[in-house]
Amino acid sequence: MKEKYFEDVLTKYTELVEDDLTLLGRQVTVCGRRIDLLFEDRNKRKLIVELKIGPIKDQHIGQTLSYQGMLLKSDDPTVRVMLIGNSVAQNVRTVLDHYAIAWKEIKVTQIKEFLSSRKDDELLKRIDEEFIELPSKIKKRPLPKTIVFNPVGKSRKINVIESLLDLIKQSGHSGHMVTGQALCIVQSGIRNVIVTLRINGNNDFEVRIASLESEQSERLAVFLKEKGDSLNDLTKLTFCERNESIRNPDRYKIAAEFLYDEGNYNNEYLNRIKNKYIEIIKIFNKLWNE
Incomplete structure (x- = not known):
């Protein structure tokens, strides 16, 4: 209209x-x-x-x-x-x-x-x-005879992660609000890499990074297996390999959990989650940059 x-x-x-x-x-x-x-x-x-x-x-x-x-x-x-x-x-x-x-x-x-x-x-x-x-x-455009899918390059993936990091740093919202905005940017900017943050009903914090490219999934899984102890010490997060599921069949589903400590104020806890999220994104950014 x-x-x-x-x-x-x-x-x-x-x-x-x-x-x-x-x-x-x-x-x-x-x-x-x-x-x-x-x-x-x-x-x-x-x-x-x-x-x-x-x-x-x-x-x-x-x-x-x-x-x-x-x-x-x-x-x-x-x-x-x-x-x-x-x-x-x-x-x-x-x-x-x-x-x-x-x-x-x-x-x-x-x-x-x-x-x-x-x-x-x-x-x-x-x-x-x-x-x-x-x-x-409306003028109809002729359909192309062949459809070409342009693969997303490594530099683009790095840019997405850096944009995500900048968004979290600059945002004045609490952790769960930041997540919604950040996830929106990642999902619209690149479909080959999915980054999600979830705070479930038990107040557990989980970062899940899944790649639709099998080669990168394997590299990510191997990296975490080799560097698991040092990563845990650095981020105070616990890494584990997720099993396959019908809803998300990605073979290598990596999770990082940060448990809620009794007695913490909710805002303080969300800020700690936000800081841990920044740390973990930095680590994966470094991994992709290598």
Whole structure:
């Protein structure tokens, strides 16, 4: 759906945004930035609405935080900002709530159902025609005769691990929050190496590194068998070889466990886990670098 049509709907039916709103303008400039919609709420406070066609993404949050900082220094620091998108993932919702950024998810199907209930055939026709015409505008690309899979080089693997390490060091979140972000980077950046960190119900800490390349799996397993004692002393972690399983058939599954000590505060424990995770990633980075 085009952003213009999204604006048309919300300016005509302001209740989709919030009750008792008065439209002050669209595509207007506030504090040096062009905004999509400007409303006034029941308490005479201005509400800035930023529309995002499709999902609200991480970069949108950063832009909004920066803009909110500018508004706080303006002549009217009571101005509110709201992000509205067609979809808002759960992890994005959590971050938005954490930073107290107002948001709303309005799916295209919800808009169409609402317009149908109001018998607004004109707006409904615009949206429907757009979806009908869209497939004809897409140019089909000829399929290649042969599909070539480019193997991921060692340098790329090292870069991924280094990026993971930098992310953990720079993050201000607790250990389990860092894990989610780090795992996301690894999984999207490279499929040949999987790095996971898990804190299970028994408060055990486990690092699992699995390679889909049999040669590297064997090298990793041999390395740990030969260096096991010294690695255990260095990291204070216990290494063991995991057996095959139906869910994850990788032959060489290496685990490192760090047991929870009674009497430790939860935050202190998570910080210790974070530090151990950094140590173990450094070791595997060194291994790949050799």
